[in-house]
Amino acid sequence: MPQPARRTVAALARRAAAALVVVLVAGCAAGGSRRARDWSRPTDAASAVAARSYGYGPVRNGSVTYQPDVVLIDGGPGVIRSASADGVVWTLAGDAPGVADLAVGKVMYATSRAVGRVADLRQTGGDVAVTLAPVGLTDVFRDAHFVDDREIGDAEAFLQEVPELPAASGVPADPKRTLKGATVPIGYRLGSDGQLPPAKTARTATVTVGDWEVQPYRGGGVLGLKVGxxxxxxxxxxxxxxxxxxxxxxxxxxxxxxxxxxxxSTFALEGIESVAMDIAAGAANGSADNRKIRVEVPIEIPLPIPGEPLVYVTSWKFVASTAISGKNSTVKAGGEWRLDGPIGVIDGVLKGPSLSVKRSIIDSITGLSVGASGAVFAAETKVQFGIGIPAAFAGPYAKVVFSVGITNGSALGAPLARCIGATLDGKVGGGFGVSASSEALDALQKLLPKKIKFKLEGEKLKPFYHRDQTLPPVYLCGA
Known part of the structure; x- marks a missing residue:
């Protein structure tokens, strides 16, 4: 394969990983007087189901001290009437203790998924609709100590769809076209009248984002994401x-x-033994069909813990890109790599695993190519223990990012050499603040009644593996 083609796909792989990373971060108001209804014991089945989507209510046992402007809402998920499909507007029972103390500028804490600074209040019959802006962990807690050692892989599986999460954007795949102003929304939008659906008891679900189908899944010792x-x-x-x-x-x-x-502080994932990636791409019209997309997957896996002020949430992002030059060309490959070691922050230091090859990706590259063909896929899996709203969650988190790029040389050059190439990059990330992409925050700013000043805390990110290989190792293939 000519050197420029190989360098193009390698550069795409690096840019995909970078784009994915960017697409990435004493006393409280005690509540009003008790009403006739007792909100303190939401034990009915409906509240149990609601907890899967909304999390549990704040704790008042002295283990944490809230900031002075935090208003606690008693009753947990049982007081939530509904949430908007973007997770920004929360409608609460008007007579729930604490609701009367809400005011614009205060921080509302109703459940672990309904925490934010009040940007707007609106009476809707006997209920109150509250619009929330993002907050950081320390906007809510003045003093707290979150200690846990928990197995989450085999926990009961729930999937929470956030239908109007600012989920996807497409950019032109042709580098000759300008990228300025080229990012356009695909599939999802903020601010409609839709509602957040209840979490489903399931191990997989499929959602459509523009012309793409996305399917997160979990079960049998595997946590994964399929994209097509x-x-x-x-x-x-x-x-x-x-x-x-x-x-x-x-x-x-x-x-x-x-x-x-x-x-x-420490927040780390342990027990991941390997990572696998399989990619296949083909184009009928060659370069005219190439696409590049960046998606924040609008499906999460929540794991609320009774008695805990925070909730575990697993989420995904990905970047997919094609670089196919010839008509009716295809490229396909797959690989698996062993991982050994924790992922996340331990005693303030970001740690990444060691990596070794279990199933070689470069040995698996196949396809029919009239011209050089390539594809890149970068995926991020993040586990966070936090509070907030879906578009901007706050709290300790750990994540792993893998980017794979593959190239298959033109069949026309086969008499001299059929060049194939693969690039693999692995990064780990972790932190303790708000984990949100700039796209999500920009969308939130447009949705909120007035512009909210908000500062993202710095994210720690560390490469732990990189390899770029081309076969055969001859001059024609760029060796």
């Missing part, structure tokens, strides 16, 4: 990214003192 193009399209694409584990655990020791997170 819709049927009857000139461009075909499929990717399957999976983390395989024996006992997936989260270990956390996070202390907040005086409104600051201890820099020596």
């Amino acid at each position: 193009r819709k049927q009857n399209d000139n461009l075909k694409f499929f990717a399957d990214f999976s983390l395989k584990y024996r006992s997936l655990r989260v270990r956390s020791d996070v202390r907040v003192a005086g409104g600051k997170v201890d820099s020596n």
Whole structure:
């Protein structure tokens, strides 16, 4: 394969990983007087179901100290009438203790998924609709100590769809076209009248984002994400990214003192044994069909813990890109790599696993190519223990990012050399603040009644593996 083609796909792989990373971060108001209804014991089945979507209510047992402007709402998920499909507007029972104390500028804490600074209040019959802006962990807690060692891989599986999460954007795949102003929304929008649906008891679900179908899944020791193009399209694409584990655990020791997170805190994933990636792409019209898309997957796996002020949430992002030059060309490959070691922050230091090859991706590259063909897929899996709204969650988190790029040389050059190439990059990330993409925050700013000043805390990110290989190792293939 000519050197420029190989460098183009390698550059796409690096840019995909970078784009994915960017697409990435004493006393309270005690509540009003008690009404006739007792909100303190929401034990009915409806409240149990609501807890899967909304989380549990705040704790008042002295284990945490809230900031002075935090208003606690008693009753937990049982007081939530509904939430908007973007997770920004929450409608509460008007007579729930604490609701009368809400005011614009205060921080509302109704449940772990309904926490934010009040941007707007609106009476709707006997209920109150509250519009929430993002908050950080230390906007809510002045003093707290979050310690846990929990297995999450085999927990009961729930899937929570956030239908109007600012989920996807497409950018032109042709580098000759300008990228300025080229990012356009696909499929989802903020601010409609839709509602957040209840969490489903399921291990997989499929959602459509523009011309793409996305399917997160979990079960049998695997946590993964499948991405494909819709049927009857000139461009075909499929990717399957999976983390395989024996006992997936989260270990956390996070202390907040005086409104600051201890820099020596710990939040790490343990038990992931391997990562696998399979990619296939084909185009009927060659370069005219190429696409590039960046998606924040609008499906999460929530794991609320009774008695805990925070909730575990697993989420995904991905970047998919094709670089196919010839008509009716295809490229396909798959690989798997062993991982050994924790992922996340331990005693304030970001740790990544060691990596070794279990199933070689470069040995698997096949396809029919009139011209050089390539594809890139980068995926992020993040586990967070936090509070907030879906578009901007706050709290300790750990994540792993893998980017794979593959190239298959033109069949026309086969008499001299059939060049194939593969690039693999692995990164780990972690932090203790708000984890939200700039796209999500921009969309939130447009939705909220007035512009909210908000500062993202710095994210720690560390490469732990990189390899770029081309075969055969001859001059014609760029060696």
